[in-house]
Structure formats: C-alpha cells, structure tokens
Amino acid sequence: MRLGSDHVRVRVPATSANLGPGFDALGLALGIYDDLEVRAIARPEVVVEVEGEGAGEVPTDETHLVVRALQAAVEVAGAPLTGLHVRCVNRIPHGRGLGSSAAAVVAGITAARALVEDPDVLSDEVTLELATEFEGHPDNAAPAVLGGATVAWRAARGPRAIPLAVHADVVPTVVVPTHRLATSRARGVLPAQVPHADAALNAGRAALLTAALSVRPDLLLEATEDRLHQQYRAEVMSASYELVRGLRDAGHAATISGAGPTVLILATASDGARIAHDLRELVDERTWRVLTPGIDHGGVHATRVTRRGSAVSQ
Numbered sequence: 040m041r042l043g044s045d046h047v048r049v050r051v052p053a054t055s056a057n058l059g060p061g062f063d064a065l066g067l068a069l070g071i072y073d074d075l076e077v078r079a080i081a082r083p084e085v086v087v088e089v090e091g092e093g094a095g096e097v098p099t100d101e102t103h104l105v106v107r108a109l110q111a112a113v114e115v116a117g118a119p120l121t122g123l124h125v126r127c128v129n130r131i132p133h134g135r136g137l138g139s140s141a142a143a144v145v146a147g148i149t150a151a152r153a154l155v156e157d158p159d160v161l162s163d164e165v166t167l168e169l170a171t172e173f174e175g176h177p178d179n180a181a182p183a184v185l186g187g188a189t190v191a192w193r194a195a196r197g198p199r200a201i202p203l204a205v206h207a208d209v210v211p212t213v214v215v216p217t218h219r220l221a222t223s224r225a226r227g228v229l230p231a232q233v234p235h236a237d238a239a240l241n242a243g244r245a246a247l248l249t250a251a252l253s254v255r256p257d258l259l260l261e262a263t264e265d266r267l268h269q270q271y272r273a274e275v276m277s278a279s280y281e282l283v284r285g286l287r288d289a290g291h292a293a294t295i296s297g298a299g300p301t302v303l304i305l306a307t308a309s310d311g312a313r314i315a316h317d318l319r320e321l322v323d324e325r326t327w328r329v330l331t332p333g334i335d336h337g338g339v340h341a342t343r344v345t346r347r348g349s350a351v352s353q
C-alpha cells in the first residue's frame with residue numbers, strides 16, 4: 040500500500056478509566072485534548088517537537104510513543120514510510136490517570152490511518168487491537184477512539200468495545216494533583232486474588248453503573264462503589280484515596296481516575312458546578328487543579344491537510 044497523504048492533523052481526548060468498579064473495562068472520554076501535526080518526509084529522520092505537557096521530558100526521536108504507535112500501524116497497513124516530522128501540543132497531564140499514554144498511542148495509530156491510502160485497513164477495531172497491545176488494557180483506548188463512555192473487553196478474537204449511552208445530565212469533574220504516578224506502579228500494588236464477596240460486589244456495581252450512567256444518574260454514588268483496586272492502591276496515593284472517601288461520605292460519586300492519582304467525580308449538572316466550586320475552596324491549589332472538562336463525544340479525529348491547505352476529515 041502507498042501513502043494517501045503526507046500531512047495530517049490529529050486531535051485526541053483524555054480518558055478516565057475504571058469509573059470505580061469497571062476495572063480495565065469502563066472508560067469515559069473527557070474534553071481535554073492533545074493536538075498533533077504529522078508530516079511524512081523524504082529524509083530518513085524522525086523529528087518530534089513537543090509543546091505543553093511532557094515537553095523536555097518525553098523523547099523526541101523514534102522512541103517517542105506517538106512515533107512508535109504510528110510506525111507500528113503503518114507496518115500493519117504495509118505502507119512505506121521514510122521519515123517523520125511530528126509536532127505535539129499536549130494538554131493531557133502525564134502520569135495522572137487521565138489516559139495520556141493511551142491518547143498518544145491512539146493518536147499515532149490514527150495519524151497512520153489518515154496517512155495511508157486506504158484508511159479502512161486501520162479500522163476502529165484494528166486501532167483498538169494495536170492500542171491494547173501497547174497499553175496492556177483496552178479501557179482507555181476504547182473511549183479515546185470512540186468518544187463518550189465505553190465498555191471494552193477482551194474476546195478470543197481480540198479486544199472489543201461498544202459505546203455506552205451517557206445521560207445528558209452527567210457532568211464529570213476531575214481533581215488533578217501536581218504529582219505523578221506511573222500506571223505500571225499503580226498496577227504493581229494490586230493483589231493476585233481478591234475475596235469472592237468483593238468480586239461479586241464489583242460485578243454487580245459495574246452492571247449497575249452502565250444503567251446509572253445512561254438512565255439513572257441518581258444511582259451513581261452506589262454504582263461507583265469498588266472493592267477491586269482502589270483500596271489496594273491507597274498506599275501509593277493516600278491523599279487521593281482520602282479525598283475519594285471524603286467525597287463519597289458526603290454523598291458524591293467520587294472514584295480514582297484510571298490508575299490515579301487524579302480523582303473523578305460524576306455528578307448531575309445541578310450538583311456539578313457546586314461540587315467544583317466547593318472543591319476549589321477545599322483543596323490546596325498549589326497541589327491540586329479542579330477541572331470540569333465536559334465529556335468528549337467524538338473520540339479521536341484526524342484531518343488530511345491538502346497542498347491547498349484545506350482539510351478532509353477521516
């Protein structure tokens with residue numbers, strides 16, 4: 040296969056995974072975005088420019104996560120690629136449980152999809168499959184690809200995901216700490232086994248959560264109860280865990296976002312603004328940021344840039 044374009048732009052959302060009981064399965068796309076501009080160049084070199092989150096920290100050569108995912112996808116498509124120039128404007132904080140690594144991987148694959156002649160070779164399913172290989176779990180990649188809320192699972196034929204309707208009244212708030220925690224570390228403290236009663240509770244709550252999110256937001260507090268991962272992770276994110284407990288005791292549907300340490304609160308619109316206001320009063324603004332990003336409904340989006348400067352959506 041040949042390249043169909045040599046210049047594309049990609050916008051990819053942040054994601055909050057788990058949503059409490061839906062460990063490695065449920066996720067929600069948030070209105071915080073990384074923007075990328077990718078050019079396939081004739082010189083055999085890789086140049087990466089990064090502005091915003093991760094600038095001066097992530098590599099700027101072929102080991103950059105976006106480049107690795109893009110190259111893997113181009114290889115799947117069987118298209119030739121000599122060199123790359125990638126410019127990233129990053130707004131998704133790294134290592135906070137807001138799916139920055141999944142966003143980088145999904146953006147790279149989606150850039151490849153827009154660059155190659157036949158984008159169908161890199162369908163949503165192939166994108167999810169490839170992204171899950173990079174990530175190790177599909178729950179961030181699924182909403183990053185599809186937007187909105189998703190249920191993702193691993194089938195014998197590979198990872199799969201379906202969208203989940205979200206009630207128009209559901210409003211996410213995220214409380215983002217300044218400190219980071221690698222997802223690998225937060226996965227490393229999880230036990231190999233959990234009590235059967237806890238597993239049973241989580242199965243019930245995850246099922247309830249799909250209903251609460253879509254038709255019964257009044258049940259979000261009960262539906263976001265979890266005993267599978269958050270209490271085990273408390274030792275590596277004590278302040279976040281305490282904040283979740285305090286918010287839940289006050290009646291709010293708070294959870295650790297992804298592998299943490301960000302805290303996610305799912306509220307109804309009437310409560311959302313008040314919760315964000317109260318949190319801004321409560322937390323130390325030197326160490327926490329309170330954001331109400333809204334839900335992203337479109338998922339990752341790419342445009343081909345033509346020589347005349349006009350763009351064609353992918």
Ligand SMILES: Nc1ncnc2c1ncn2[C@@H]1O[C@H](COP(=O)(O)OP(=O)(O)O)[C@@H](O)[C@H]1O
Nearest residue numbers: 097104133134135136137138139140143221222
């Ligand atoms: N936009 C990006 N560009 C390059 N690398 C990235 C990007 N986003 C994340 N990463 C890599 O992934 C790491 C964070 O991944 P992870 O620990 O899974 O946390 P998160 O919850 O933010 O996904 C970063 O430290 C960086 O190495």
Ligand SMILES: N[C@@H](CCOP(=O)(O)O)C(=O)O
Nearest residue numbers: 056063136137138222297298
């Ligand atoms: N299910 C995963 C989700 C990790 O999300 P991230 O945003 O922290 O990368 C987990 O809980 O480990």
